[in-house]
Amino acid sequence: MLYINGEWVNAASGDELEVINPANGELIQKVAKGDEQDSKLAIEAADSSFKSWKSKTAQERAKYLRDAATYLKENIDQIAETVTKEMGKPFNESKGEIVLSINYFEWYAEEAKRVYGETIPASHQDKRLMVIKEPVGVTAAVTPWNFPVAMIARKIAPALAAGCPVVVKPASATPLSAIKVFEALHAVGLPKGVANLISGSASKVVGEMTRNELVRKITFTGSTEVGKKLIRDSAETVKKVSMELGGHAPYVVFEDADLDQAVEGAVGSKFRNAGQTCICTNRIYVQESVAEEFSQKFAEKVSQLKIGNGLDEGVAIGPIIDEDAYEKVKSQISDATNRGATVVCGGQKAEVDGQDGWFFEPTVLKDVTDDMVISTEETFGPVAPVYTFKTKEEAVERANHPEYGLAAYCYTNDLKKAYYMMEELEYGIVGINDPIPTTAQAPFGGVKESGIGREGGHHGIEEYLEDKFVSINVK
Missing domain, CATH: 3.40.605.10 (Aldehyde Dehydrogenase; Chain A, domain 1)
Structure with missing residues (x-):
């Protein structure tokens, strides 16, 4: 009606x-x-x-x-x-x-x-x-x-x-x-x-x-x-x-960050609503010295996420909204792997007993480069590409997107670094050690x-x- x-x-x-x-x-x-x-x-x-x-x-x-x-x-x-x-x-x-x-x-x-x-x-x-x-x-x-x-x-x-x-x-x-x-x-x-x-x-x-x-x-x-x-x-x-x-949120993890906290935050930001949120992270940048440890912990957590009908007990990942969205996810993964990216976990259509929906495994990619489609186009699905960086200046340069500027995230225990990132990230919303910043009493919007x-x-x-x-x- x-x-x-x-x-x-x-x-x-x-x-x-x-x-x-x-x-x-x-x-x-x-x-x-x-x-x-x-x-x-x-x-x-x-x-x-x-x-x-x-x-x-x-x-x-x-x-x-x-x-x-x-x-x-x-x-x-x-x-x-x-x-x-x-x-x-x-x-x-x-x-x-x-x-x-x-x-x-x-x-x-x-x-x-x-x-x-x-x-x-x-x-x-x-x-x-x-x-x-x-x-x-x-x-x-x-x-x-x-x-x-x-x-x-x-x-x-x-x-x-x-x-x-x-x-x-x-x-x-x-x-x-x-x-x-x-x-x-x-x-x-x-x-x-x-x-x-x-x-x-x-x-x-x-x-x-x-x-x-x-x-x-x-x-x-x-x-x-x-x-x-x-x-x-x-x-x-x-x-x-x-x-x-639209958004294309970067998620920057420094070597001084609490890695367990950063991993939990990345899972919460990326895979909430099966990655179908405008402020979910699309690109995870991890400082080289801790990249391998982060990736292992992250993939372990992601692989444990239960996929299924959202009304079933314990389900963390529901279906993608429709076939077009499903095909977009597949296409971005295919482009990335054809250009040298590695699937750490996931990467396939998920089969759920008794359900015939558009389910996709929560996916982690590594060896991702900036020239891949997933690095520039919004995904809107359960795929997390992991990149590495050396310095905070490099992190900022790569995190700032030429078109998008909705949300960005940074994990660090260094107050000076937190302020640097807060001021240099060209986004309307910045979460410092906070993967879900949305609240009714604060402004939400992008640049x-x-x-x-x-x-x-x-x-x-x-x-x-x-x-x-x-x-x-x-x-």
Whole structure:
């Protein structure tokens, strides 16, 4: 079903899309497949609600967000099961995603009450100058499949807190998770039109969003290629945009690091969600003197990871989302081995009893060089290439990517080295001895072609606000 103007409705065309479980290829459910007409109706519903929604007090908007967080808490197992069924991640990871989503709703329930203006010293005695903050307007949010609940929460919580009504287009692979979020908003009595959900054709639904003059803000998480298209299309009506795009995170391990800690961190960063996260490490650089020891310990840990259906007990690696993603992983490994890389563990399609999904063995490669495809193109799968370096200057030069700049990681027990890496790594997020830095109260986003703007923290709500300067002549 689509959610438009406070009601669950079918697509105007009557079309449906199939939601497939990537672990076994089975049909989970059919949902409405929206198009331009549905998108336009949702945008108009959002626009009609804008005046009344922005006029509500911050405390009133905050209450809806807190109540939605409570609903998610009370239904966490059911929602997590939906996430696991339609995109494959292990159940405990899905629960962790819902917890993060709850954190975003709770955080922005508080940030709604902290949208401050300012007064400015005037250059003339007869003037009073001030800046007030106003919501940008109708916001269109386009979200990915790999975190189908958290990415919606991270976008709509600050938008609603700021006073912006929203229209959400979820990934076609994971509309059921999005529906669960909107069930929460419906259950808490969010006013009609304030939040709308349109699953369906990306070109048609999002095309209407970028063309429609009523939409004043586009927020997107996904590939750099698609993000660039949305920026171009949004330029026609000069929309405000925020983009969280592709990444190619380096993971630098110095010889003074706690190697066991670095190994655990690398496993957690690389293989969470089967490597299908935008901030997971794509390149592991280890200082030469400890490279062999690190690689052995790392491969041993990786080879112990249990592969299977995310609903089964003890599973750490679920399926890859679809055949295209599976073939991309195979292609990168093939290119690397043909150019001299060695498979330390994994490297093959995984066979899981009773399941017919896109499972791939968690893989470690060594003898990897910078000219291999895996060294420059985002993998989005369970493959970890290990490189070696000699000096911190070399590590920085190779870690900094010419296009991507989303997240980077460094392991060292030398404070001076940590500061050096923090300042020299050209990334929007840097984890020092921390493989999972994402949190609701801190900004998330990249530099270069990895994005524009920030989500999370007090920075996130600013993306949905405009500064209005007011000059008053008091004489």
